[in-house]
Amino acid sequence: MRLFSRLMFVVLLSGCAVGNQYDYRSSSISLPLKATRNAGLILSVQDFRPYVQNGSKPANFVGLQRGGFGNPFTVTTSSGKPLAEDMAIAIARALSEVGYRVQTVPGTLPLQDLSAKAQGSAASRIVLLNVNEWKSDIFMSITVHCALVLKILNPAGAELAESSMKFEEEIGGAQMGGSKNSSVVSREFAKRIGYLFNKEEIRAALSL
Template sequence: MSFKSLCVAFGLTLSLAACAVGNTVDYRDVVPPLGVSGSKSVAVEAVDQRPYVLAGDNTPQWVGMVRGGFGNPFGVHTVSGAPLSSDLTQSIIDSLKQGGVKAVPATARMATDRTLLVTIKNWKSDSMVTTSIYIDAEAEVRDQAGTVLARNSVQERVVNEGEVAVLPPGKLERAKAVFRRLMDQLLNSSIRDALR
């Protein structure tokens, strides 16, 4: 390999590494319109139970990694700077409010007709040549008495292929689109019906 080829390869590696640093993604709008309307009030809470967050290996704002040219990982965090659970709680509240539902964070400690609890057991993306998306989450709706009216879970690993020429910001937007689809599956018709 010539010196010029080595310089080009080194330059490409440095540019890939530079693109991998300081990435963020906005999950505040990841919940699609739920199409729920009615007079019931709903308390919403997303709880982060990711083992790597509970163990202190990652912060609650951590949502994945982008790997540099040598495969070295750089963390990806929420663009808001808030924990992922806070962004998801707000996203669900905003989606319910679109239908006129009175939705509040469960931390507001208001008496509501329904409680929607989303437990996040895994939520991360891992990007280099391709992007792998991991989710393990459960949604549960309870009435005022605490009776479970509906429950659903999603456990998936999705690999976005054909991303060789896509820079990290584009890969993160593609991962976000997958998470949006998976949240639509999690908050399925049985969950939505129980919120009405």
């Protein structure tokens, strides 16, 4: 009976591991900011994850969900769009909620192009998030791998402030069901973005 229960658990885990998709667009990000006027921002989220850059994983890859024997299954965004695009939507919404006028620039653009867009739209700042790593790996627990760099630039492209974080951390136990794991991981993303913006230099550079 014990062997049968263990086998059924393995089968259940395997079934829950296939075809998972996580929703990052709906992440509820609380930012420690308040725009005093309707300041314009250019927002660019750029995906530099090495396995996306070399084409071994698609841009909508967000991590792994492992089956009962630890075998990995790919997890993608629920939108089907690139992870960087979904992150940008969530961050842009959070910035808008605290009073900024946000223009999101998709894709990976060189700094001179971002600067040209900022000057052309009379934006006061460029908000640049480089995603060097972000993925979850879920088996019996949820582990997040993260390497993010947030930069605030003036319209000419000069850097005013930088905030970064890099970690590999277990954030909790795995849940039965992709939607529950999606909620846990998207909340973790929202929390970490809030930490990046909470650095004193970042807040000062965005005090507009």
